[in-house]
Amino acid sequence: MMMNRRHFVGGTATAALLVGMPKAFAATYDLVIKGGRVIDPSMGLDATRDIAISGGRIAAIEPSIAADATETIDARGKLVTAGLIDIHTHAGRSKDGPPMCLQDGVTGWVDAGSGGADNIDDVAAIARGAPQIGRCLVNIARTGVIAPGGELHDLNAANVAMAKAAIERNRDVVIGVKARLSDNVAGANDLEALRRAQEVATAFNLPVMIHIGQNYSPLRSLLALLKRGDIITHVYAPGKNGILDDDKILHPEVMAAHRRGVIFDFGNGVSDHFDWDTVEKATKQGLWPDTFSTDWNTKSKTSGVVDLPNVMSKFIMFGMPLNQIIAAATVNAARCFPAFDDRGTLNVGAPADVAIMELREGAFEFLDNYNNKRTARQRLFPFEVVLNGKRVPKA
Ligand SMILES: [Zn+2]
Structure with missing residues (x-):
């Protein structure tokens, strides 16, 4: 367990x-x-x-x-x-997003880095206007997500002072910092971008969520920069510098990070974020997700994501016990962020x-x-x- x-x-x-x-x-x-x-x-x-x-x-x-x-x-x-909580979405990109994912049972969501210092105010406004509880992570890159180009190829985009000011303006809804560190987003800037994300986050006592996948730097170097309560999304990303070595054995640093309180999030998404082989090899060695997330957007219905219950079902297939699956989508997700403290439970009150x-x-x-x-x-x-x-x- x-x-x-x-x-x-x-x-x-x-x-x-x-x-x-x-x-x-x-x-x-x-x-x-x-x-x-x-x-x-x-x-x-x-x-x-x-x-x-x-x-x-x-x-x-x-x-x-x-x-x-x-x-x-x-x-x-x-x-x-309890209502499902999805900790990695892009529901804050349009006002149509929150009511759409509510239909799937998602009564709480986190927009993970759609917005950076330049545009987080728009994401924050959508979070405030959502029918259910919505919160956001500010992207360490001032532009927010740039896809497919990648927002961290120029390190100047990772502006600490601007990211701090963005949080100051939106303390009510910004609950963490996001850094997308895959090779196609950050290249060789991954470690420095993460250092800057931590500098911003620690000033407000907030967690950092990193997105990994085919990273330029070895995973152990990234893990060394994560503190208790930080989150790794796309944890089953295949390819170089992932959680498995060339013999498909989990790097010992991965479970060590988990033991000291780093949270592993699934992060379904659509490209290069997971393959069945990596999920199978890693879960057989005991690495199950603490939380599920969809990496949701308004087009997810027609991608391999479909909805959060569909993403959860993938782990029924791999033999994860149903109560553990429900925990990952409810109470575990709620405990990642104080904003969700009273959620993820059907406790009286x-x-x-x-x-x-x-x-x-x-x-x-x-x-x-x-x-x-x-x-x-x-x-x-x-x-x-x-x-x-x-x-x-x-x-
Ligand atoms: Zn994402």
Whole structure:
């Protein structure tokens, strides 16, 4: 299990006490989600439960809730989890993004570096206006993402003073710093760009997320510059200077970084971010993702990403236990950033953000970033979403 680090330990005594409150306290609820298989790793819960919601918060979780409710969702045969949190998206690029990914069950998102000092104010405005909680990482390059060109080929773009000022202007929504360090984005500037990202982040006590892949510098040199709580996205990127050596063995520095609190994020994306072979070799050696993310944008529906539940399903195929998969998409993601402290859980009192998914049996095709297909017999589909205690209408 990859969830043995202190800040990923779940469960609270308070919640257990509240769940056991006498029925005499029960009132009329706004919404009851009935009969689903509730998986909440934050409470160690995997059982059939009814969930009652009042005033936008989780009011009760019990085997059966008979009290009146204004609205009921029949979740029999479905999975019910805390709302999904996607920590690497580009949902902040357009105001159409947040409501689109909300349909997939994503009730919290992080835009990872779409904007740098020159344009982060636009991303921040979209985060503030989103229906669900949206936050962003400022790109260390002042331009934000330049694709396919790459934003760090000129080191002057990594301007520390400008990035700091961008955070100062947007402290309410900027929760970290992003540095894209693959060869095609940064070339030989990767280490210096990361040093500058850390200089900005540490001034505000924020994490850095790095994107890796076919890096110019050896991975151990990048890892040496990461602190506890920093995040590596695209962790299964194949090719030179990745997590595996020439014999497909994990570099010892990779697991050592994990042990000291560096977080491993999947980061599906569309090009050069993962292949099945690297996922298979690494997971067999015990490297599972702490968090899932899609690298989402408004075109993801028609790429190999599809949606976050589809990305999660890829790891069902590799044998990751379902409760660990749900943890990665909920409580683990929430614990990456203090802004999500009260999310990723169905604890009584928590904001009532809920994802209801269907785990279908059949023959489902999944794609890596090299158009390789694998077929598996289970896939998660979004079914219903509840945000702030209200059912989200289907688009
Ligand atoms: Zn990205």
